[in-house]
Each structure stands twice: as structure tokens, then as C-alpha cells.
């Protein structure tokens with residue numbers, strides 16, 4: 001599927017984040033709008049609605065490039081009111097999707113952040129991150145930097161269904177190892193976890209073990225959040241590839257964008273238990289209650 005790239009100009013590079021769901025996130029930076037990786041679960045599809053684009057079809061087929069991002073970022077960081085709070089890169093697009101190879105906006109933004117001694121974090125699932133290991137390590141030393149590599153499954157076939165244009169999980173793990181070896185603080189993010197698709201004990205165990213084996217910890221996990229703009233795209237995927245789950249998802253996400261609270265709590269406990277079991281020398285997390293035998297959305 002071909003993608004059209006449209007250059008736009010922006011007044012500011014940084015966006016103020018005021019969400020109770022992300023209390024530690026104050027500023028975000030996204031060099032692009034839309035994302036070529038086209039993950040079926042992508043929560044950021046809604047951002048295309050702001051540009052009067054179809055969040056389903058256009059999100060990966062029409063990608064907007066913030067041509068003057070670096071100049072705008074410099075201006076943002078030179079404001080007297082700037083307090084050098086952490087900037088979170090890639091909250092609504094992958095900053096290393098393929099077009100970054102041509103525009104290098106993410107790389108240049110990292111340079112600006114380093115020069116202005118501004119700490120940052122970055123989320124990606126693309127191996128191109130390795131290209132910028134030098135500036136990431138430098139930023140980490142002078143102001144603070146962390147990279148979270150998103151991996152939700154080790155199953156290559158399943159990953160191809162869910163993230164059709166992203167590098168394979170093994171390619172991402174290799175990048176995790178290489179970044180770690182050159183001094184970039186890197187971890188694995190298991191986000192989102194899809195109920196009934198990627199949440200089984202053995203799936204999570206293998207994934208967390210793989211993260212440890214490649215020199216990383218698990219930074220965070222998040223249960224699938226089904227925003228309105230993601231709904232039709234995701235249900236189309238389920239109908240085609242996982243039809244046995246359609247009814248359960250309709251029930252679980254009938255009145256809310258989040259999976260039921262009880263499910264999320266059990267999942268969090270499961271992950272903490274696996275992390276503790278696989279990394280016995282790390283400080284043990286607090287156990288909230290006995291582990292349930294099986295996670296279920298009523299599937």
C-alpha cells in the first residue's frame with residue numbers, strides 16, 4: 001500500500017499534555033502525523049480527525065511531515081518560561097517510521113534537545129532508532145534519555161497481522177541489545193496487550209524473558225484501549241483474523257474504551273509475578289493477591 005507524504009508547517013513543536021491517564025507526561029513531540037506502520041490497534045488514529053482525514057483508511061496512507069519541526073522546537077526551548085521538563089517523543093506516531101530516513105526530523109530534534117539540556121524519552125518499534133544511538137547516548141549523559149521499544153508478541157506471524165509494516169519482533173530485540181551495548185538506556189514496552197490475543201501466560205513469559213535476555217527490563221505495559229476512531233478498524237481485523245473473539249470484545253468494550261478494571265488488575269498482577277520470577281535478583285514487587293488461574297474477558 002503506497003503512502004502519500006504531505007509537508008506542513010507548525011507554530012510549535014511541543015504539545016502540552018494534560019491527561020490524568022499520563023500524570024508523568026508534561027510535553028509531547030511528534031515529528032509526523034499518521035504512521036506507515038499501520039498497526040490494527042493504533043490508538044492514535046483519532047489524531048487524523050483533527051486534519052479532516054479518515055482515521056481508518058488515511059492514517060497510514062497519508063502521513064503529514066512537520067517540515068519546520070526543528071526550528072519550532074528551538075524556539076520552544078528558548079522561551080524564558082521553559083523549565084527543561086521531560087519531552088516525550090512518539091506519543092501519537094512512530095518517530096522512526098520509514099520517512100524519517102529522508103527527513104531526519106527525529107534525529108535533528110534529539111540534537112536540539114541535547115544542546116538545550118532537555119531530558120527526553122522516546123517510544124518506537126522501528127530499527128532505525130539504531131542510527132541515532134550516538135546522539136541518544138549523548139543526551140542520556142547530559143540531560144537524561146530513555147528509549148522504550150514496543151514489542152507485544154514474539155510470534156512473527158501474529159505480529160505481521162497486527163503491525164503489518166513494522167520491523168519484526170526479533171529485529172527490534174536485536175536493536176534493544178545493540179542500543180544497550182552502546183550506552184543508551186533502553187527497555188521494552190508491552191503495549192498494548194490485546195485480551196485473548198497476546199495475554200496468555202506463556203506469551204508474556206517468553207516476551208519478558210526475551211527482554212531480559214537482550215539486556216532490557218520491561219518499562220511498562222498497557223492493556224488495549226479502544227478509542228472510537230480505532231473501533232471499526234480493529235473490529236474489521238477481528239472479523240477477518242480472529243472471528244471467535246468478536247462477541248467477547250463487543251461485550252468487554254461495550255460501554256468503555258478500556259477493558260474491565262478487574263481484567264486490567266489481574267493482568268498487572270500476572271506481569272509483576274512473571275517479572276519477579278524471571279528476574280529473581282531484582283527487588284521483588286508487592287504482591288497484591290493470589291494469582292488467578294486464568295485471565296479471561298469471558299471468552
Ligand code: SF4
Pocket residue numbers: 035036037038039041042043044092093094125166
Ligand atoms: S507504530 Fe505506533 S503510531 Fe505507528 S501505527 Fe503502530 S501504534 Fe500507531
